[in-house]
Amino acid sequence: MAAITNIPGNRFSGRSLSGSARLDRDPSLDQGPDEQVEQVELVAAQLVEAEDDAAELLAQFGRFRSVDRRTRRTDDLERMLDPEAGDKLDELANALKGQTASSSRGVVAVLREVMQRFPDGSDALLALRELRRRRKLDGEPTEVLDEAIDELMRGNEARAIKAGINVALKARAFATQLRLDPRRLRELYRQFLEFAEAYRVVYESWIEEFGIARRKRILEYVGAALKYDMQSLDPSGGCAAEFGPLLTSIGHLRALSSADAIFLGRLLDPGPESVQLVSEELAIHMMLTGLQRPYDMQSVLAESLGSVLSVLPAERCSEVMQRVSRAFATIPSSLYDSIEERHAVLDTLRDCMTALHTEESKQKRRATLSVSRTAD
CATH class of the missing domain: 1.20.1280.240 (Monooxygenase)
Incomplete structure (x- = not known):
């Protein structure tokens, strides 16, 4: 000792x-073993309930119709989290006026101009979509933009790009409540996709980054973002198997959140x-x-x-x-x-x-x- x-x-x-x-x-510590067992069983029951909810959501994943999915191309501008997106889009459109011919050099030039203004992959893809939409309305060719979009999505960041687009509105809403930059919450969800299985480390990292007072709201955001991602027009995961471990981790995180409340109540x-x-x-x-x-x-x-x-x-x-x-x-x-x-x-x-x-x-x-x- x-x-x-x-x-x-x-x-x-x-x-x-x-x-x-x-x-x-x-008196709060005079409870016997039965009361402790009841608290342990409460957290365990919450984990079982979370697993049931996850199984139901996975079963629904393949049955979502396109009309039920939440992402709409008309929402592209709202899903751009760059605070200067509007001005940058206008500037980009002017810079690319001469880029109409489809060629490898043209695609590289387009992507260079886009990434200079929108370094985040999700914002970059949304910018390309918006420029393509404008050109279609004006009757201009869009081949070079189509190829730039395809090239952007061929890289290793395709999943992160999709995820960032799908959860952007959730990130924006929760950021307002938490007084945070929505781009931080967008990146937080992407990190969750990569490290979800280490849920205890993830939970502690949330506390370190956002503070203990926000930990439950951060968990609420990530859970809502995951569901939103699954129900989006183009989910970041292509099949239910990719989302299964993520839903399991959300269940563990919720159980951990309940456990920490009980833990603090017994300790402090x-x-x-x-x-x-x-x-x-x-x-x-x-x-x-x-x-x-x-x-x-x-x-x-x-x-x-x-x-x-x-x-x-x-x-x-x-x-x-x-x-x-x-x-x-x-x-x-x-x-x-x-x-x-x-x-x-x-x-x-x-x-x-x-x-x-x-x-x-x-x-x-x-x-x-x-x-x-x-x-x-």
């Missing part, structure tokens, strides 16, 4: 981890007069790190709580660790890679509790002995 209790450091601000009162006087003391020891950010970081490094829980505790426990007497350390143990006990095995990982975490916490209780007993005996000697 020296690794946990002997690390100096400052206290953290935020909701309190341990109040001035002992844990056995805290809401009392207004409590000593402020650990922030919500640190508490959630400890939870996520524990899920990712279950066999290194001793180090996780030292990194997360070492500076807190080092300034507390053994009695208070025991109280803190009791809260930590009860908080981790609410996390279901479905959020670990195996049930053995959950057992490893809880076993380590029990060992820590035993060591702290032993140290607390030693300190009490020394204190009693010291008082006796003073009295003599």
Whole structure:
């Protein structure tokens, strides 16, 4: 336990981890094992429900009719997230007036002009579509623009380009609510497509990038964006199999979000007069790190709580660790890679509790002995 209790450091601000009162006087912690089991089962049930919803959405994927899909070519301008899109389009149209002949050199020239003004692939494709639409209305040839569009979509970025177009309106709507640049949310969805299977890392990266207060809204956005993408005229994935793992990850992320709320409720003391020891950010970081490094829980505790426990007497350390143990006990095995990982975490916490209780007993005996000697 020296690794946990002997690390100096400052206290953290935020909701309190341990109040001035002992844990056995805290009615919120007087719940027995049945209440903990109920919380674990609640998160597990939410994961099952998410899996059922995902299965239903996948079953519908192949049955969407074109009239049911949400992307419309007339929305192209709205889906361009570049704040200067209108002016840049006019400038681009003037720059490409002489580019009408279809040739490899002409296509390269068109793409160069487009990418100079619209470095994002989704905006670039939408710009080409809009220019093609204008030329068709004016009765001008569009072959060079058609070939430029085909060339742009032949690269490795085709999926990201489609995804960016499909979720642009969702990104714009959520960005207004969250006071963010919609381009950040568009890129966030693309990143989710690439790293969705590492959902615990993804969740923590959202917190690091957007702050803990926005984490649930970010999850809501990504879930809505994925559904919007699937129901779009040209989904970023060509078949249901490509979306299956993404829907599974959304289910895990929602379960993780529910679990972190329960975890914080068990760990942090809401009392207004409590000593402020650990922030919500640190508490959630400890939870996520524990899920990712279950066999290194001793180090996780030292990194997360070492500076807190080092300034507390053994009695208070025991109280803190009791809260930590009860908080981790609410996390279901479905959020670990195996049930053995959950057992490893809880076993380590029990060992820590035993060591702290032993140290607390030693300190009490020394204190009693010291008082006796003073009295003599």
